[in-house]
Amino acid sequence: xxxxxxxxxxxxxxxxxxxxxxxxxxxxxxxxxxxxxxxxxxxxxxxxxxxxxxxxxxxxxxxxxxxxxxxxxxxxxxxxxxxxxxxxxxxxxxxxxxxxxxxxxxxxxxxxxxxxxxxxxxxxxxxxxxxxxxxxxxxxxxxxxxxxxxxxxxxxxxxxxxxx
Numbered sequence: 001x002x003x004x005x006x007x008x009x010x011x012x013x014x015x016x017x018x019x020x021x022x023x024x025x026x027x028x029x030x031x032x033x034x035x036x037x038x039x040x041x042x043x044x045x046x047x048x049x050x051x052x053x054x055x056x057x058x059x060x061x062x063x064x065x066x067x068x069x070x071x072x073x074x075x076x077x078x079x080x081x082x083x084x085x086x087x088x089x090x091x092x093x094x095x096x097x098x099x100x101x102x103x104x105x106x107x108x109x110x111x112x113x114x115x116x117x118x119x120x121x122x123x124x125x126x127x128x129x130x131x132x133x134x135x136x137x138x139x140x141x142x143x144x145x146x147x148x149x150x151x152x153x154x155x156x157x158x159x160x161x162x163x164x
Contacts, residue, residue: 002038006045013051025053033057040065073104082106083124086113090124098127115149 001008018026027033039047040061049055058066074082079099080092088095102108112127120126130149 001045002042004044008039008045008047010047010049013049013055014053017051017053017055025056027055027057071106074099074106074109075104076100079104079106079109082109083113086110087117087122088113088124089122094124098124101127 013027016027016029016032018024018028027036036047036049036058040058043065055066062068076096076099080095083095083098088098090098098112099109102112112130116122116124116126
């Protein structure tokens, strides 16, 4: 990777990071940590990492070779366009309410849109059948809520067997 320009995308690094506590958000896998430090020190290409948490392991390179881009929530109109692009149908107000329900969280909107399209013919009103949010919103609660709904749907289907 260091010999030529390469694009490496590590999407969703959270499972490989320590939870909050003594050493919050440290990268648990030493091989991955060594790779990322090596790329931060010298890399002709680009490595993109997505995570909801900080990356303290790369603090030495912050604002030099490591650039941090905080992504805010999707604006209401962009969230509505995302839902519509996924085949979700409803009034403008219903779609906007759905975006606000998940605070514009892009992953949650994508999961919700796909669920509504796949299982409910794209009817935005069916989102109200989702279970209440039982997870911390800042730790992906909205996305987890949609995934729990999928799990309920897959109980008697072979898809759930792949998760075990």
